[in-house]
Amino acid sequence: xxxxxxxxxxxxxxxxxxxxxxxxxxxxxxxxxxxxxxxxxxxxxxxxxxxxxxxxxxxxxxxxxxxxxxxxxxxxxxxxxxxxxxxxxxxxxxxxxxxxxxxxxxxxxxxxxxxxxxxxxxxxxxx
Amino acid sequence: xxxxxxxxxxxxxxxxxxxxxxxxxxxxxxxxxxxxxxxxxxxxxxxxxxxxxxxxxxxxxxxxxxxxxxxxxxxxxxxxxxxxxxxxxxxxxxxxxxxxxxxxxxxxxxxxxxxxxxxxxxxxxxx
DNA sequence: ATAACATTGCTACAGATGTAACACGCTCGC
DNA sequence: GCGAGCGTGTTACATCTGTAGCAATGTTAT
Numbered sequence: 001x002x003x004x005x006x007x008x009x010x011x012x013x014x015x016x017x018x019x020x021x022x023x024x025x026x027x028x029x030x031x032x033x034x035x036x037x038x039x040x041x042x043x044x045x046x047x048x049x050x051x052x053x054x055x056x057x058x059x060x061x062x063x064x065x066x067x068x069x070x071x072x073x074x075x076x077x078x079x080x081x082x083x084x085x086x087x088x089x090x091x092x093x094x095x096x097x098x099x100x101x102x103x104x105x106x107x108x109x110x111x112x113x114x115x116x117x118x119x120x121x122x123x124x125x126x127x
Numbered sequence: 128x129x130x131x132x133x134x135x136x137x138x139x140x141x142x143x144x145x146x147x148x149x150x151x152x153x154x155x156x157x158x159x160x161x162x163x164x165x166x167x168x169x170x171x172x173x174x175x176x177x178x179x180x181x182x183x184x185x186x187x188x189x190x191x192x193x194x195x196x197x198x199x200x201x202x203x204x205x206x207x208x209x210x211x212x213x214x215x216x217x218x219x220x221x222x223x224x225x226x227x228x229x230x231x232x233x234x235x236x237x238x239x240x241x242x243x244x245x246x247x248x249x250x251x252x253x254x
Numbered sequence: 255a256t257a258a259c260a261t262t263g264c265t266a267c268a269g270a271t272g273t274a275a276c277a278c279g280c281t282c283g284c
Numbered sequence: 285g286c287g288a289g290c291g292t293g294t295t296a297c298a299t300c301t302g303t304a305g306c307a308a309t310g311t312t313a314t
Binding site for chain 1: 222
Binding site for chain 2: 301302303304305310
């Protein structure tokens with residue numbers, strides 16, 4: 001996960017986390033409208049994300065279906081770490097409770113996030 | 128402050144916040160080495176930031192000196208807002224106390240940040 | 255004066271990101 | 285069998301960001 005997801009990529013990851021593996025068309029139906037992306041744009045993003053390893057592409061009966069490679073907690077914790085280091089020069093972990101209100105996180109997600117944020121050097125492998 | 132500062136730009140802003148108005152050479156002496164930037168690179172960043180309005184350029188006896196346009200709290204609060212919205216779909220404010228440990232923030236800075244984070248739509252004008 | 259050095263403006267180029275069109279082949283309904 | 289539609293690969297282009305060199309001008313010490 002060397003390359004942090006861009007805002008557009010995050011939007012797609014959220015759809016995949018929430019709805020599970022999706023085809024390009026499905027992703028487009030879920031966010032294309034909201035994001036005002038053309039189907040082509042959605043497909044380009046999906047392709048690039050697959051190249052980067054952010055998502056995995058698999059063919060189901062010939063149809064390309066995409067799955068998030070990393071768990072929500074994993075990606076979010078990495079992003080929080082990057083953010084706090086880059087913006088606040090913070091090394092110590094941030095309390096996950098700060099994000100407790102996120103509509104993205106269930107109690108379990110939050111607990112997982114908390115755990116990842118408290119890990120020393122983020123070398124954890126869990127997906 | 129429409130455009131959020133990039134990581135490199137943040138590095139420069141931090142120098143200006145901490146040491147006050149600086150010339151390109153001074154900025155370079157403060158972070159060029161650490162960031163491994165050539166003097167040219169530092170200057171390019173400074174020029175672009177001035178174009179964007181992130182910093183102001185003024186001539187002091189013919190020497191170009193740069194000053195941060197927005198206060199630390201102002202920029203940091205904007206970045207926190209953007210981050211929590213983009214990454215966590217959060218609308219409600221995040222407790223500034225999450226960043227209390229930041230070596231960048233004095234007690235006053237923290238209080239100011241807290242205030243800005245709690246403002247409704249971030250239309251505040253204070254600099 | 256002049257050589258050395260600093261400061262500035264201009265230019266360059268690669269990679270990342272946003273945004274999208276185009277053409278080709280396959281399939282399904284008629 | 286054939287055209288409409290769908291999924292796919294390929295290509296394109298503008299902007300932003302990272303990174304930096306070059307030439308000209310201004311300044312300064314000897």
